[in-house]
Amino acid sequence: MKVTVVGAGSWGTTVASLVAKRHDTTVWAREPGLAQQINDMHVNPLYLAGFSLPERLVATADLKTATETAQLLIIAVPSHGFRDVLRRACPHVPPWIPVISLSKGLEQGTLLRMTEIIRELLPGHPAAALTGPNLAKEILSGKAAATVVATEDLTVATALQEVLHRGLLRVYVNHDVIGCEIGGALKNVVAIAAGMAEGLGVGDNTRAAVITRGLAEITQLGTAMGGESTTFAGLTGMGDLLATCMSPQSRNRHVGERLGRGHRLDDVLGAMCSVAEGVRTAGVAVELGDRHGLPLPICHTIQHVIDGKLSARDAYEGLRNIPAGHEADPW
Ligand SMILES: NC(=O)c1ccc[n+]([C@@H]2O[C@H](COP(=O)([O-])OP(=O)(O)OC[C@H]3O[C@@H](n4cnc5c(N)ncnc54)[C@H](O)[C@@H]3O)[C@@H](O)[C@H]2O)c1
Numbered sequence: 001m002k003v004t005v006v007g008a009g010s011w012g013t014t015v016a017s018l019v020a021k022r023h024d025t026t027v028w029a030r031e032p033g034l035a036q037q038i039n040d041m042h043v044n045p046l047y048l049a050g051f052s053l054p055e056r057l058v059a060t061a062d063l064k065t066a067t068e069t070a071q072l073l074i075i076a077v078p079s080h081g082f083r084d085v086l087r088r089a090c091p092h093v094p095p096w097i098p099v100i101s102l103s104k105g106l107e108q109g110t111l112l113r114m115t116e117i118i119r120e121l122l123p124g125h126p127a128a129a130l131t132g133p134n135l136a137k138e139i140l141s142g143k144a145a146a147t148v149v150a151t152e153d154l155t156v157a158t159a160l161q162e163v164l165h166r167g168l169l170r171v172y173v174n175h176d177v178i179g180c181e182i183g184g185a186l187k188n189v190v191a192i193a194a195g196m197a198e199g200l201g202v203g204d205n206t207r208a209a210v211i212t213r214g215l216a217e218i219t220q221l222g223t224a225m226g227g228e229s230t231t232f233a234g235l236t237g238m239g240d241l242l243a244t245c246m247s248p249q250s251r252n253r254h255v256g257e258r259l260g261r262g263h264r265l266d267d268v269l270g271a272m273c274s275v276a277e278g279v280r281t282a283g284v285a286v287e288l289g290d291r292h293g294l295p296l297p298i299c300h301t302i303q304h305v306i307d308g309k310l311s312a313r314d315a316y317e318g319l320r321n322i323p324a325g326h327e328a329d330p331w
C-alpha cells in the first residue's frame, strides 16, 4: 500500500517510520531542507534529534507529489494548520481513500474535531483518528505502546488497524470517534494543569486530584457531545491523560510546569520548536462547555492562566476554593 503522512514533526515522522517498515511511505515536510535531510541522511534533526529513520522512508516538500498517488492519507500537522494543509492537498487526493488524523486538538472558531474537518473538505472519504498514550520518542525507540484507531465503520477500522499494527505498537479499534477525539484533545489542557502542580510543588495528592477531576471534565463534555462514557476510561481517555500528565516528555506538561515556576507563557512557547496543543484547546473546551451548559472549572482556570488573567499559583488557589459537592456533580 502507498501511504502518505502529511507533517514531518515528531509524531508524523514516527508514524511514517513505523508504517514504512511494511508499506511504501512518503512524508510531507513543510520545510524543504528537512525533506532533504530525511532523504539524504535519514534523520529529522528538527523534531527527532538523535534518531535514525528507515532508509525506505521518502520525504518531499511538495504536497501534490506527496498525495497524488496515496492509497491512505495520514494528517499529522497541529490542529491550527490542519484545515489549511488539507485544503491545499484536496485537489490531489485520489477518490475515496481513507484519511486518518493524528492531531489531538480542536479547531478554534468552528470548535470542530479533526475528523469533522476531513468530512467537510473530503466528503465521502472514510475519516478516522489515531489516538492514545503515544509519546513519539518512546515509540520510535521501540518501547511497547498501545493506541486506538477510531472510525464509525468497524470494517474500515479493522483494515486500518492491519496497516498500522507494528510489533510493539498494539493498535485497538473503536467506533466512538467523538469520545476518542475529545479525550485526546482535552487531556492536553489537563496536562498543563498537572504540569503547573509539578512546577508549584503542590504535592502528588493535589496532582492526582487535578488529574481525576480533569478526567471527570473530559467525560462530562465528551458524553454531552455524544461520546460514550466507557471510552473515557480507556486508552484514549484515562490512558492518554496519565501518559501526558506523568511524563516529562510531554510538551503540554512542560508548558504547565514552566508556568508553575513563574515563567511567562510567551517565553515558554518561544523556546519550544514543537506544538503544545492544550494552549489553544483550553479556550475551545470552554466554548464547548458553555454550549452544553457545563462549567468545566479546570479548563476555565487554565484558559485564565493562558490569557494572563491568573498566575499559576492563583489558579491553584482558585481551584481549591471551588465548593466540593457530590463527586458526580459537574464542578
Ligand atoms: N509528539 C507526540 O508524541 C504526539 C503523539 C500523539 C499525537 N500528537 C499530536 O500530533 C500532532 C502533531 O504533533 P507533533 O508532535 O508531530 O508536532 P511537531 O510540533 O513536532 O510538528 C508539527 C509538524 O507540523 C508542521 N506544522 C506546524 N504548523 C503548521 C501549519 N500551520 N501548517 C502546516 N504545517 C505545520 C511542522 O512543520 C511540523 O512538521 C499534534 O496535534 C499532537 O498533539 C503528538
Ligand SMILES: O=P(O)(O)OC[C@H](O)CO
Residues within 6 Å of the ligand: 104, 132, 133, 134, 135, 136, 188, 191, 240, 243, 244, 249, 250, 251, 252, 253, 275, 276, 277
Ligand atoms: O507532548 P504532548 O503533550 O503533545 O503529548 C504527546 C502525546 O499526545 C501523548 O500521548
